Amino acid sequence: MRARRLVWPLALAASLALPASLAAPAAARSPGAPAAGCDPTQTEPVYRGDVPSPEKVLGFELGERQVSAAESDRYLETVAAESERVVSGTLATSAQGRPLKYAIAGRPGLMSKAGLAKVRREAGLLRDPRTPDALAKRITRRGVPILWVSGNVHGNEPSGTDAALRVLRDLGDREDCAARTILDSALVVVLPTQNPDGREAGTRQNVYGFDMNRDWFARTQPETDGKLAMLNQYPPALYIDAHEMGGTSYFFPPNADPVYHETPEQAIGWINDVYGAAMAAEFTRRGIDFFNRDVYDLFYQGYGDSVPTSAFHAAGMTFEKGNASPYPDKVQEQYLTQWVTLSEAARNRHRLLTEWRQMTVDAYEQGKAGKLEPNQVYNPPNEVERQVPDRRVRSYFLRNDDPAKRAEVRTVVRRLQRMGVRVERLVRPLTVPDFKPYGRSAARTTLPAGTYWISMAQGQKHWIQAMLGEDSYTPFPYFYDVTAWSLPLLANVAGGSSGAVLRPRAVPVRTLPAPRPGHEGKAPKLGVLQLSETSSSARESAGWLRHRLDRDWRLPFTRLTTADVAAGKLAGIEVLVTPDGPASPAYDALGDAGRTALQEWTRGGGRYIGWQGGAQLAARLGLTTATLSEPTSDIPGSLFRAKVDEDGPLADDVGGTVWNFTAYDLVMRASSGVAVSYPEADSPGWFVSGFERGAAELGGTAAVVDQPAGEGRSVLFAAEPNFRALTDGTAKLLHNAILGPDPEQEAAPRASATAKAAREAARLPSPESPIRVSVKRAEAAEAASVLRSVGAKWSESRSGGVVHYVVDNPRGLPTDHHPFAARLPSLIRRAGITPVAVTLP
Incomplete structure (x- = not known):
């Protein structure tokens, strides 16, 4: 039954209005209980007539059509x-x-x-x-x-x-x-x-x-x-x-x-x-x-x-x-x-x-006691699969002793301060008996003067934990969005927490000023190649990059399409950045002329920088020996500690590690030119903030490669280095890729190696904002039945005891506008399936 519309004719509203002389002066009233029997929606509206109706101002009543912004x-x-x-x-x-x-x-x-x-x-x-x-x-x-x-x-x-x-x-x-x-x-x-x-x-x-x-x-x-x-x-x-x-x-x-x-x-x-x-x-x-x-x-x-x-x-x-x-x-x-x-x-x-x-x-009181709230579910029969650790957290610290990271540290501090969080600065060194650096074990540590201290004994305790915690502790595997967002990890700054009762010598920090935009050094003639005008992933990734170039780095650039490349408009461009987007359609759209132009431009001395679909396109064009493969893990959007080659030009002001954001990205393997790599999954350096299942497949693989391509160079990221313009740590790698020097010259790659990379890249799908469902093999038949019931089309892979379904979403619709994505979790639950992961676009 459709709702009965409560539209009151203007004449009736005016007739019901109280004369101003009889109306109680509103200023004299004080808060109190509503009048007895006054129903919010069944009370007939009485308008004074002081405010003209929308029809008188706009020419139509609200709801007849949408109003413009003006x-x-x-x-x-x-x-x-x-x-x-x-x-x-x-x-x-x-x-x-x-x-x-x-x-x-x-x-x-x-x-x-x-x-x-x-x-x-x-x-x-x-x-x-x-x-x-x-x-x-x-x-x-x-x-x-x-x-x-x-x-x-x-x-x-x-x-x-x-x-x-x-x-x-x-x-x-x-x-x-x-x-x-x-x-x-x-x-x-x-x-x-x-x-x-x-x-x-x-x-x-x-x-x-x-x-x-x-x-x-x-x-x-x-x-x-x-x-x-x-x-x-x-x-x-x-x-x-x-x-x-x-x-x-x-x-x-x-x-x-x-x-x-x-x-x-x-x-x-x-x-x-x-x-x-x-x-x-x-x-x-x-x-x-x-x-x-x-x-x-x-x-x-x-x-x-x-x-x-x-x-x-x-x-x-x-x-x-x-x-x-x-x-x-x-x-x-x-x-x-x-x-x-x-x-x-x-x-x-x-x-x-x-x-x-x-x-x-x-x-x-919770912050003073160092108590973190536990995970719980509000809709049985859901059950908590991962609980918040039973550990006291009374303080967070952000180290400020690395000059190369001070801008990022100040950005984190400013974000906290502007949400009402009190931040103080140590005026003397502080020995912390149980300091737990991000992603490491707790140990007795002396923090230097100048370190920022954020006590949890504040009214903003919940927000402090949300922003500074090293993990989100996802309670069970349903994902409407990403599962990692820790500010220090996103910024790649050092810090950690303590549960001890501390009394540091510290002074309050005034709200820090906004960072000054701009860059140092000579800006190259920069091009940005957007792989598609209709793909949502291409529009977002290119938009995030344009924002970073316009607002943060103040780097001028030329926007290019595949048609522009085919028409010879790479002339004069020194650095070309190709963000995410559907690689296979872009490869086809380039045509022979565009593909040849891009290959010759790079091999003739151009610097090609790409990620995700942009990296896949480079592989198809034979600009790298790095091979790409579909993931067999479930990583809906998490932060991984990665190792940085400190001798390479991408490492400038980054350091030996960086927190890399990944979300069902291609797995990249390379035998040379590895600028950033994931630690082995069983090593002390391995740490994941956010949800993961099967992520060990990334252990030892490349996150970023920097390789020669003829007289030019290709710098390829497996994942988005500028996710939503908030991953400042990996954005610095991108900054260095655009503005930094070339690495020491390596031997030219063998044609057979680039050809292999191109063949493997050509076999990869280019899904647009897909729906992903992973289940145990024993429940695969039931899951396939659910997908068929909503008319889904999917590709399927198996790894270990898990079956992965990647459901086609060719229009790139978000969950709330998709014809069936929103219904999948409840349908899966009703089918008695306990999923490994359900990730919606």
């Missing part, structure tokens, strides 16, 4: 201009120069500068565990929580924006008890669109190819960075993130497992038992189809629900509406979930503030 801004500013309950501002400017407009709504008494400052100050006091209990109780009795409503982080998922504008109009103009309940008991921040460039282009990603629902902890994009700066000013107790997915159903929490272990239990209680329960009751009453406890997890610490939960102790809420529904229905259901959730938060104002405060106190 129309959204115009209506938001209209509401703010006409309502004393609303103020507006701009929190960031997108890469293409569009503003990210926000509005703040509340009772008029809060809307002055002094009123808003008071709300911010009280929120800060509740988030500080040092605040006296008596003061905290007074704030929880009289204060208001800050509730966020945001939409459209994926530009091609527009309906959350229109719904948020409806919410804003209602908060700005409605005078009935349902609206007053929210206004009297909360401050609401409305951010209608988080990705205006993507909205205008109709793309999931922003202009640089970033999925900004993965960018929250790294803050590489201006849209994300500005949003988090605003969140730190107005810390949320509730954060709504409205999306769209495939189909016609609606998802709202409870979430699927896994849930990250450092997720406060009170927040999960609000997500599951308060907001989730309220929406389930409303959707059931209306007969609207919905589901929960499936598909959308709360694990990776880069989402718009997980970061508000771990970093702000908010109830982070992902809402997903099926995009196959008519647009008016999509907007109506998005509006319904937003309004119901805001209403439930307001109706429970005192409890919400009390528990929000308690989460900070609990976090501080």
Whole structure:
């Protein structure tokens, strides 16, 4: 049954409005319980008429069609201009120069500068565990929580924006008890669109190819960075993130497992038992189809629900509406979930503030005791397969005694500080009895003065562990995203942890400035070859690279296509960088002319740098002796310690090891020119942060090769060195590959060796964002039956006792827009299969 749309004619709304002379002055009201019998959704809306309707401003009602980014801004500013309950501002400017407009709504008494400052100050006091209990109780009795409503982080998922504008109009103009309940008991921040460039282009990603629902902890994009700066000013107790997915159903929490272990239990209680329960009751009453406890997890610490939960102790809420529904229905259901959730938060104002405060106190006490939260599951019959180690962690340290790494260390420190983490610096050496360096055993260690110290005895304890822990301790093998994101490992900086009670001589560190972009030395004439305009992997990888070149290194470059190469446009290019993308279609698209041009350019003295599909293309063209093969392991996105050849030019300022990010990447083997390699799996140097099954196959193989190709050179990475522009450690290898000198001349490779590499590369598939399912051999028949039932097409391989299915996804659709990917985990579970791994695109 389709939802009944609550669309009220303007004339009726006006007739129900209270005369201004009879309305109670909102500024005089204080937070309290809602009026008895005031139902959030069944109360008839009463509009004052101060705020013009969307039809009067835009020429159509919200939901008739999607608003443009400019129309959204115009209506938001209209509401703010006409309502004393609303103020507006701009929190960031997108890469293409569009503003990210926000509005703040509340009772008029809060809307002055002094009123808003008071709300911010009280929120800060509740988030500080040092605040006296008596003061905290007074704030929880009289204060208001800050509730966020945001939409459209994926530009091609527009309906959350229109719904948020409806919410804003209602908060700005409605005078009935349902609206007053929210206004009297909360401050609401409305951010209608988080990705205006993507909205205008109709793309999931922003202009640089970033999925900004993965960018929250790294803050590489201006849209994300500005949003988090605003969140730190107005810390949320509730954060709504409205999306769209495939189909016609609606998802709202409870979430699927896994849930990250450092997720406060009170927040999960609000997500599951308060907001989730309220929406389930409303959707059931209306007969609207919905589901929960499936598909959308709360694990990776880069989402718009997980970061508000771990970093702000908010109830982070992902809402997903099926995009196959008519647009008016999509907007109506998005509006319904937003309004119901805001209403439930307001109706429970005192409890919400009390528990929000308690989460900070609990976090501080846990950090003081060195207690890490354990893994658990929330949706039986799932079971924890990997538990958090039973080890005390009271302190983290970041070493600052390597001049070559100081910029990366400062970047990590700054990211912590900008999320409210207190960082101190040792003024005297400190002997730590149980210092555990990342990926090593604990030992008595003296840390030098200048080392950064991060105590876990802070209200931000959960976030500290999420960012500085050496592993995510994935509880069981279901992966909606990557499983490793430790900031020190991504940056390749030295540090570690201790569980001892320490009293170091240390001083607080002021928030460090942003790093200065740029590069040293002469920039080469640089080309970037994007292997496909339609492949999602090519667009993302090339976009991440363009961002790094534009924003971080300030290196000018020329964008090239396969057609450009075939047309002779490599002339004048000195270094060509080829990111990921489908290698076989690109090889064909080059044609004989393009292939010959690329071979002659490289062998004539050009420097070819490629990774993943770009490396596979180089092998097919005979530019390397390195052989590539499909992995037989399950590595959904993990960090591996790798050895660096310190005598080679790629090692400059990197050191002897680097943390290499890999996710089902090709296995590369080479007998010469190995610049970075994986340790043997049984050696002391072997360590993996994140999930892996069968990763020992990487032991002793190459991660990066640097080989001569005629008079030129090919530098090939098996994995993405610039993943989401946050793997700063391996990005330095890429930086050196572009700007550094050539290595000492090696003997030219034998034609037979390059021919073998080309033959093996030609046999490799070029899957686009595939779905991967791995099961034990005994359950292979049942797994194949599940795949056939949804119409999947797949390739199959076997290793040891495991069968690996790689399911074709030719359009590169993400899970939430794929016709069956989201259903696979539950179908596998219902078939009685215990998978080795299920990895969704």
